[in-house]
Amino acid sequence: MKILVCISQVPDTSTKIMLKDNDTAVNSQGTTYIINPYDEWYALIRALELKESGVATDVHLITVGKADTEPVIRKALALGGDLAVRIDADSNDPYQTANYIAEYAKTVGYDLVLCGKESIDYNNGTVGVMIAELLDADYIGFATKIEVDASAATVTREIEGGEETDVVNLPAVISCQKGVAEARIPNMRGIMAARTKPLNVVTPAEVTAVTAILSYEMPPAKAGVRMVSPDNMDELVELLHTEAKVI
């Protein structure tokens, strides 16, 4: 069984976002990049567990990005995985990104594609579903538990207002969140091994983007906090009712 894990490079969660070029771009100067936490902590680790337990034979990592994403890919390889693929393109359009990944995936034929529930930079959560559609495969989103046998996966997932357990035939695409696996820290052997693992650079398929980010905006600054005495909770309730009008 071959598993493909989609990896996205995102700014570290502690990053303060700053804009540049008349607010048409994000200033990435000084930004530390990490593997998107949902991709790393859940999708990648679960794929590695499936290999360790003998269910999977191959775990491949894929990302869409220019050469500057390679350090993050190597970090992912340090956790595990047999090889990584970098689609040599810079895209902010989910449709384009999904097509790049799907076109590559078709050339290998994966049984299972795992990704995080969303990336914490553009918060779309759409690429995984789009890959499923492009591969004519089933998709299960927001998984909290994944068991896999030779031909099917049993997946517990979050649904609107609850939880559901499903059986899905492979090939399938599953997006992962907390519960699927426990985060790991790469060990020295992994870090050394990652240096020599294959990182294949692939030219992207020809796909036109269908969205474009024109500009950015920072959230408005809060007007300032109004302090209320801890001995006067009646006043707070009154303010929430008459001034803020939220209760």
Next chain:
Amino acid sequence: MSVLVLVEHTGGIIKKKSFEAVQYAAEIAKKASTTATALVLGTIADSELENLGTYGVQKVLHVADERLNELHARAYTSALIAAGQKEDSKIIIALHDINGKAVLPRIAVKLKAGLVAGALSYPDLEKGFVIKKAVFSGKAFAFVNITSDVKVITLMANSFQLNQGSGKATIEKLDVAFGDKDFGIKVKSIDKVTGEVSLADAELVVSGGRGMKGPENWGLIEDLAHELGAATACSRPVADAGWRPHHEHVGQTGGTVRPNLYIAVGISGAIQHLAGVNGSKIIVVINKDPEAPFFKAANYGVVGDAMEILPKLTEAVKKFKQHK
């Protein structure tokens, strides 16, 4: 050309956030000088469907197949595609929730259409088809232009005030020819949470952090939440320590909430936590440390011991409700 919107219901009762999506679709139709159609799937009475007209759609299409009572994303996709063809829809809308996120990306691929996920604004038609959405988990906003002929949008709930009118919609049944793959995923079991307010949809949220000192003190959070009719949430350290279930974790690597009121108790306000809550309209921060960064993001602040303040606040809410 028309605007098509997917409606969600729970056991035949249309969700409030779906009315918001319907109203959003109807407003866009008005701007684009066209009409809006709502698509409803599964078992639901015509009397409930009639409510959709009061939020501005001219037509309701109803696919009464009972298999659609639960999310089957590929079947939902087939139904939306069929409805879109019938209505010649160039703009297709659903909510930015678990259902919408499972279905609309498929629509976008099928129709080679650009998708804005988590829309916060109406499209600006003068600049193209430009929609505002949150990025970096709410640390910034992006203005995204859809350049394809067909446009697909998932709307972030609680972005617009609901205004019910007196419009009427015609209701039509729609038959959809489903394929073998539309119900390919076999559902083994469903466990619906009942009675609790779901966090993602909550209008009021009471959230606790490490300052609550331990799970044994969570009764104080729950008492206040109960009195307000609020959902409960927590910060990441609390979920990591196992004091609270992980689905209550809000922040950049947890859930995002957009309530009218977010009360943060004993949460310092790390940037990752703020990312998950800064869509809240009003934030109240209760913390014993007057230097807690969260106060900078708050509308109202109380400095003091949560264990003492929470019972007083709960009591004040109780009193307020009695006099209302």
